[in-house]
Amino acid sequence: MNETLTTILEHRSIRKFKDMPIEADQLDLIIDAARSASTSSYLMAYSMIGVTDPKKKEQLAAISNQPYIKDNGHFVLFLADYHRHMVTASREEKQVIATNVQSTEYFMIATVDATIAAQNMALAAESLGLGICYIGSIKRDMDLVNQLFDLPEHVIPLFGLAIGHPDERQEIKPKLPKRAVYFENSYPSDEEQFTYLQQFDSETEAYYQSRSTNTRSDRWTQQVIQNLHNKRNDRLTPFVKEKKFNNR
Structure with a gap:
């Protein structure tokens, strides 16, 4: 197995980083990796903001209730972005573009473009021996x-990526087995999936009981059912629409 596959298969989220910045040449490399990502129709409908202002990092940490947003080597905010596409357009062209990009299709394109770029950045960082953690909880206060x-x-914020020199080594969390996520030619029956999920529950329960910190009795299906029972942010949909996304 080559080094690339080893890096991918040994992924783990890092939430504790050493108090040291990422070297400038490493940062350039991981940004270049993000820029090299696949994109739909050559739109590159995303942008990245490197957050170096300590006050802004503290505010993001408070919004997300995640201290490692401020305590890391570098933090990158990923955006869905169609503003750039209108900068050089004529007034008439801007009106047409502004209408068209409000479709769900264009919203999905921008979200997927940003996600692919972020994963390229994450893999590049991990290949350099750095750790990463995705931060989705910035959406708790998108207005701020x-x-x-x-x-x-x-332009809307989507998620963040904390990057830095790891100050911990977490166990690798079990992932759903191949037969539970990869199907050929048709979607499986509920009966088939039930069997796979029961087996995965046994694996995750063993993981939580045997890991070195925060041991507990838990199963994956129990977690996700509880998670999906929780009411989500009611402000998110109107915010996205106010920013002229996903309106039709």
Whole structure:
């Protein structure tokens, strides 16, 4: 197995970083890796903001209730971005673009573009011996995040990526088995999936009981059912629409 596959298969989220910055040449490399990502129709409908201002990092940490947003080597905010595409357009072209990018299709394109770029960045960072942790909880207060970074219309924050020199080594969490996520030619029956999920529950229960910290009795299906029972952020949908995304 080559080094690339080893890096991918040994992924683990890191939430404790050493108090040291990422070297400039390493940062350039991981940004270049993100820029090299696949993109739909050559739109590259995303942007990244490197957050180096300590006050802004503290505010993001408070919004997300995640201290490792401020305590890391570098933090990157990923954005869905169609503002760039209108900078050189004529007034008439801007009107057409502004209408079209409000579709669900264009919203999905921007979200997927940003996600692919972020995963390229994550893999590049891990290949250099750095650790990463995705941060989705910035969406708890999208209005404040929007204000903090002066984001124009047609630009919305999606998630963050904390990067740094690891100060811990977590166990690798079990992932759903191949037969539970990869199907050929048709979607499986509920009966088939039930069997796979029961087996995966046994694996995750053993993992939680045997790991070195925060041991507990838990199963994956129990976790996700509880998670999906929780009411989500009611402000998110109107915020996205106000920013001229996903309106039709």
